[in-house]
Amino acid sequence: MDDSILDDFLVDSHEGLDRLDRDLLALERDPAATEPVASAFRSLHTIKGTCSFLGLRRLERVAHAGESLLAALRSGRLHWSREIADALLATADTVRAILAAIESRPVPRTGGALEPEGDDDAVLARLAACGAEVRGTAKDTPRSPASPAATENPTALQNQHLRIDVRRLDAVMDLVGELVLARNQLLRTLAGSARASHASGLGAAAQRLDHVTTRLQDEIMRTRMQPVSAAWARLPRLVRDVASACGKRVRLETRGDGTEFDRALVEALKDPLTHLVRNAVDHGIEDAGARARAGKPAEGVLRLTAFEEGGSVRLELADDGAGMSVERIREQAVARGLVNAERARRLSDEDCLAFVFLPGFSTASRVTNISGRGVGLDAARAGIEAVGGSIGVRSVAGRGTTFHIRLPLTLAILPALTVEQSGEIYAIPQAHVLELVRCGEGHARIERAHDRAVFRLRDELLPVVELGRWLGADAEAERPPRHLLVLAADGRRYGLAVERVRDTEDIVVKPIAHRLREGGTFAGATVLGDGRVALILDAHALAMRAGLAAAVNELTAHADEVAPTAPAAARVPLLLVRARRGVRAAVRLQEIDRVVEFESTAFERLDEHPAVRLDGEVLAVAPFAGDPSLASPGAFGEPRTWPVLVHREHGRRVGLVVDAVVDIVDWDGGEAVPPTGQADDDPRGPHRIVIDDHVTDLVTLAAEAA
Amino acid sequence: MTAPAIASGQAWCTFQLAGGDYGVELARVQEVLRAQPVTRLPHAPAAIAGLMNLRGRIVPVVDTRRVLGIDGARAGDVARRSGLVIVRSADGPVALLVDAIGDVRRAEDAAPSLPAAESPLVARTLALPGQLLVVLDLDRVLERAFAAPEVTPPSVTPTTTVTSPTRADGSRS
Numbered sequence: 001m002d003d004s005i006l007d008d009f010l011v012d013s014h015e016g017l018d019r020l021d022r023d024l025l026a027l028e029r030d031p032a033a034t035e036p037v038a039s040a041f042r043s044l045h046t047i048k049g050t051c052s053f054l055g056l057r058r059l060e061r062v063a064h065a066g067e068s069l070l071a072a073l074r075s076g077r078l079h080w081s082r083e084i085a086d087a088l089l090a091t092a093d094t095v096r097a098i099l100a101a102i103e104s105r106p107v108p109r110t111g112g113a114l115e116p117e118g119d120d121d122a123v124l125a126r127l128a129a130c131g132a133e134v135r136g137t138a139k140d141t142p143r144s145p146a147s148p149a150a151t152e153n154p155t156a157l158q159n160q161h162l163r164i165d166v167r168r169l170d171a172v173m174d175l176v177g178e179l180v181l182a183r184n185q186l187l188r189t190l191a192g193s194a195r196a197s198h199a200s201g202l203g204a205a206a207q208r209l210d211h212v213t214t215r216l217q218d219e220i221m222r223t224r225m226q227p228v229s230a231a232w233a234r235l236p237r238l239v240r241d242v243a244s245a246c247g248k249r250v251r252l253e254t255r256g257d258g259t260e261f262d263r264a265l266v267e268a269l270k271d272p273l274t275h276l277v278r279n280a281v282d283h284g285i286e287d288a289g290a291r292a293r294a295g296k297p298a299e300g301v302l303r304l305t306a307f308e309e310g311g312s313v314r315l316e317l318a319d320d321g322a323g324m325s326v327e328r329i330r331e332q333a334v335a336r337g338l339v340n341a342e343r344a345r346r347l348s349d350e351d352c353l354a355f356v357f358l359p360g361f362s363t364a365s366r367v368t369n370i371s372g373r374g375v376g377l378d379a380a381r382a383g384i385e386a387v388g389g390s391i392g393v394r395s396v397a398g399r400g401t402t403f404h405i406r407l408p409l410t411l412a413i414l415p416a417l418t419v420e421q422s423g424e425i426y427a428i429p430q431a432h433v434l435e436l437v438r439c440g441e442g443h444a445r446i447e448r449a450h451d452r453a454v455f456r457l458r459d460e461l462l463p464v465v466e467l468g469r470w471l472g473a474d475a476e477a478e479r480p481p482r483h484l485l486v487l488a489a490d491g492r493r494y495g496l497a498v499e500r501v502r503d504t505e506d507i508v509v510k511p512i513a514h515r516l517r518e519g520g521t522f523a524g525a526t527v528l529g530d531g532r533v534a535l536i537l538d539a540h541a542l543a544m545r546a547g548l549a550a551a552v553n554e555l556t557a558h559a560d561e562v563a564p565t566a567p568a569a570a571r572v573p574l575l576l577v578r579a580r581r582g583v584r585a586a587v588r589l590q591e592i593d594r595v596v597e598f599e600s601t602a603f604e605r606l607d608e609h610p611a612v613r614l615d616g617e618v619l620a621v622a623p624f625a626g627d628p629s630l631a632s633p634g635a636f637g638e639p640r641t642w643p644v645l646v647h648r649e650h651g652r653r654v655g656l657v658v659d660a661v662v663d664i665v666d667w668d669g670g671e672a673v674p675p676t677g678q679a680d681d682d683p684r685g686p687h688r689i690v691i692d693d694h695v696t697d698l699v700t701l702a703a704e705a706a
Numbered sequence: 707m708t709a710p711a712i713a714s715g716q717a718w719c720t721f722q723l724a725g726g727d728y729g730v731e732l733a734r735v736q737e738v739l740r741a742q743p744v745t746r747l748p749h750a751p752a753a754i755a756g757l758m759n760l761r762g763r764i765v766p767v768v769d770t771r772r773v774l775g776i777d778g779a780r781a782g783d784v785a786r787r788s789g790l791v792i793v794r795s796a797d798g799p800v801a802l803l804v805d806a807i808g809d810v811r812r813a814e815d816a817a818p819s820l821p822a823a824e825s826p827l828v829a830r831t832l833a834l835p836g837q838l839l840v841v842l843d844l845d846r847v848l849e850r851a852f853a854a855p856e857v858t859p860p861s862v863t864p865t866t867t868v869t870s871p872t873r874a875d876g877s878r879s
Contacts, residue, residue, distance in 0.1 A: 178762050472749075510762075510764045513764075513800070516766055525764045532745060534745065
């Protein structure tokens with residue numbers, strides 16, 4: 001037998017078992033439903049059929065018994081009961097365990113008995129007790145002819161799909177990464193000799209190569225996308241098991257199952273999600289008695305939502321449980337010496353809640369065998385941050401707890417800002433960069449408050465990490481920082497002072513040798529256009545390792561004393577622009593990669609659509625807020641410069657032309673009303689807000705480019 | 707104490723470090739290269755010179771002098787060394803930064819080996835015609851390189867700088 005047949009069988013069977021779990025849980029909710037019975041039957045039947053073909057007698061026997069029970073349910077001879085549900089779920093577990101044992105056999109797996117020795121009498125007895133048909137003994141299992149039901153075949157859709165080995169896909173991805181680097185290198189070389197490239201026609205060829213590479217990159221990225229539901233396929237089962245072990249009733253609701261992102265990230269999400277869900281069921285949701293006293297329905301609800309937002313995927317896991325007591329967390333933090341009592345009192349509730357992500361921090365009053373040993377949340381955070389994501393928590397005592405996870409769409413290629421410091425080049429993912437500010441000579445300076453470096457940014461005191469100092473550059477060799485990047489990590493903002501900002505480029509993230517990664521502050525490395533290696537800075541780790549986490553709290557508290565305004569956390573920085581028709585509009589600054597000015601002559605037309613060239617790429621531009629006058633052929637006739645807001649839509653850059661950039665303001669997140677005539681429930685449509693006593697349209701860019 | 711017998715056909719890739727001849731088993735060597743730009747890796751173990759680009763793959767560069775504790779291994783020296791020996795390790799390829807690449811020497815050339823040196827990093831010392839070759843225990847060398855203590859990061863809280871009060875009345879200082 002070929003190993004690949006076995007591999008296919010293993011993959012198919014795991015999918016079948018996940019489907020079986022889902023169907024059984026659906027039956028628990030609605031025992032009268034017929035479709036889940038049929039679907040569960042098909043799943044087990046397929047597994048049984050293949051086992052028989054592969055000579056896997058042990059699996060075949062278990063699957064057959066389960067299948068016979070489902071057949072009885074389907075024909076109405078038996079009726080759904082809790083015992084049947086448990087027996088069938090136990091069947092799925094037994095099959096999984098045997099499959100796992102087969103999987104763990106060394107390759108090639110052929111030759112000798114594939115299945116481990118073992119006895120399945122316990123599960124078979126449970127099935128038999130419910131009325132299942134159990135055949136023979138483990139040693140003596142007669143082959144049965146395939147039952148007629150075997151012809152209930154999979155849909156014709158399968159013909160359009162191809163099963164591809166993930167390693168092959170990864171290899172293609174690596175090659176495309178190489179191609180992107182070679183493209184960058186070529187474009188950089190050509191940019192250095194504009195005349196030569198024009199004369200030889202190389203320039204045009206390079207442009208075409210550039211265009212094709214970008215498309216290829218896009219397409220291959222899409223093939224790696226997987227719906228997020230793959231990461232949570234097992235969660236309904238987990239919720240059920242944990243809930244019944246704690247004697248609770250919990251329902252899991254999912255939304256946005258179709259949201260897609262890189263499969264490597266889907267994988268990375270599995271463990272953290274398991275931790276969080278387990279925690280929520282075990283500790284978040286109260287037992288029936290407590291819920292009754294609180295006037296809540298006996299069944300707890302766990303809601304898992306996924307959606308895409310501005311180049312990243314966001315997940316929210318909300319429970320309607322007891323919530324976390326900020327006061328208890330505050331007490332614990334003081335008791336553990338994390339903060340002193342004085343400072344603890346000043347910490348906002350949000351800052352206090354962040355303590356739960358620290359290793360060993362647990363507020364669970366009792367330790368159960370499911371969770372609550374103080375591990376879990378820190379592991380979940382580590383897992384999410386390891387792939388460039390972030391996690392936060394909000395909780396209302398008595399109402400429930402919500403975890404927010406943000407992940408990049410893809411791990412492989414990401415837009416980054418490159419900076420120069422002490423002769424080396426570092427890259428920082430664009431997603432963390434909120435703003436770029438000049439500092440030093442002739443500009444605002446970095447000051448020192450207590451023993452920390454700070455920067456004043458529009459009435460806000462921003463803690464600053466000086467990259468050169470932090471990297472340990474020689475004091476003499478160190479040149480004063482001229483740029484300050486405002487970075488966001490863990491929902492906080494801080495400044496990173498660098499010698500010089502170079503450029504933005506799409507970088508291919510490459511792993512650093514495992515042994516050098518532990519406890520590191522680098523998210524990986526990349527190869528620049530000139531072939532040199534640049535390290536990728538990890539905004540979270542940088543803040544943590546530079547000792548900023550505590551400092552941020554302290555400074556936020558001080559900033560409140562200095563300027564008694566609304567807390568900075570609630571403010572949203574907005575870019576105020578004049579759209580072409582003279583209307584003031586605002587966009588959230590975080591939705592914009594950067595703002596670039598172009599001469600009118602820079603606008604070209606590709607298939608009737610205006611476009612400009614940026615960083616060697618063709619950037620499609622559209623008028624901001626749908627101004628029709630820019631779509632006309634003569635729109636860019638007048639010689640002048642046009643600000644173009646560059647933002648990302650599904651990983652692709654899009655430019656929006658505006659008449660002028662007016663200002664950057666902090667919006668307090670106050671009331672926003674949709675204009676009359678627009679449906680209230682469209683959150684992405686423009687909303688009217690009041691800025692400096694002017695009515696302004698707040699535009700959400702995701703909708704703008706759609 | 708004698709080193710294990712040398713299998714015939716065994717070969718070593720040799721290189722120089724501070725005037726001495728050293729070698730590693732040829733079977734473990736993937737390729738040798740002339741010096742390439744090395745990107746410093748802050749906060750890495752002291753014996754890690756940095757990272758290099760090996761045809762698109764990021765490979766750690768080990769400062770071999772530093773691992774062996776050979777005098778004259780100063781950070782500034784890295785640029786002057788001219789050879790890289792790319793070896794295979796369990797964790798992927800690793801580059802050894804050396805002063806210069808030497809010849810490949812085979813077992814036929816080997817005179818009896820000298821008693822094992824006291825350093826655990828040395829597998830054996832061979833007396834070859836016209837050359838004493840120190841054969842390194844590659845796994846131990848790599849182990850030592852990656853395990854070495856990290857260069858202590860400078861404190862981010864220098865206290866000597868003058869504090870600038872954030873309020874006119876200086877109440878914060």
